[in-house]
Amino acid sequence: xxxxxxxxxxxxxxxxxxxxxxxxxxxxxxxxxxxxxxxxxxxxxxxxxxxxxxxxxxxxxxxxxxxxxxxxxxxxxxxxxxxxxxxxxxxxxxxxxxxxxxxxxxxxxxxxxxxxxxxxxxxxxxxxxxxxxxxxxxxxxxxxxxxxxxxxxxxxxxxxxxxxxxxxxxxxx
Numbered sequence: 001x002x003x004x005x006x007x008x009x010x011x012x013x014x015x016x017x018x019x020x021x022x023x024x025x026x027x028x029x030x031x032x033x034x035x036x037x038x039x040x041x042x043x044x045x046x047x048x049x050x051x052x053x054x055x056x057x058x059x060x061x062x063x064x065x066x067x068x069x070x071x072x073x074x075x076x077x078x079x080x081x082x083x084x085x086x087x088x089x090x091x092x093x094x095x096x097x098x099x100x101x102x103x104x105x106x107x108x109x110x111x112x113x114x115x116x117x118x119x120x121x122x123x124x125x126x127x128x129x130x131x132x133x134x135x136x137x138x139x140x141x142x143x144x145x146x147x148x149x150x151x152x153x154x155x156x157x158x159x160x161x162x163x164x165x166x167x168x169x170x171x172x173x
Contacts, residue, residue: 015070021124024136027136028065038125049164050072075164096144097118102119104164106161107164116131118131118139121133149165
């Protein structure tokens with residue numbers, strides 16, 4: 001049976017550090033001010049977990065070592081991401097750029113007449129369910145530079161959609 005299905009990992013099993021969302025090679029780590037605050041809050045949380053784990057009385061020292069290694073790896077990855085963060089806080093407000101909250105109205109397609117709202121954010125802040133899309137995502141790239149009234153053609157599972165930019169706003173603080 002694969003060790004992936006066993007709960008009792010050996011003490012010498014490698015600790016797997018979860019990867020941060022990827023940035024394409026050569027792409028700066030753009031973040032909104034809020035995105036940077038979220039990264040810093042995440043770092044404080046991880047450091048707090050590490051401090052509690054170091055102070056806790058645990059019978060299984062191997063498990064403590066594994067958990068500390070995992071936390072230390074996550075903290076190192078996060079510190080690296082924060083160190084290369086480039087905060088974007090000023091944009092042309094008449095075009096879709098990083099940090100824009102964009103309202104789109106579907107003009108052609110199965111959902112014609114439906115309005116969708118997206119905010120272009122950094123990769124660590126992206127959450128499609130909340131309408132936060134990474135600036136590296138294909139839809140974000142297709143919207144870059146568009147103005148109110150311009151359209152973008154977008155393939156979907158229901159067929160080609162044509163979406164019009166209805167509004168653009170920025171709230172990067």
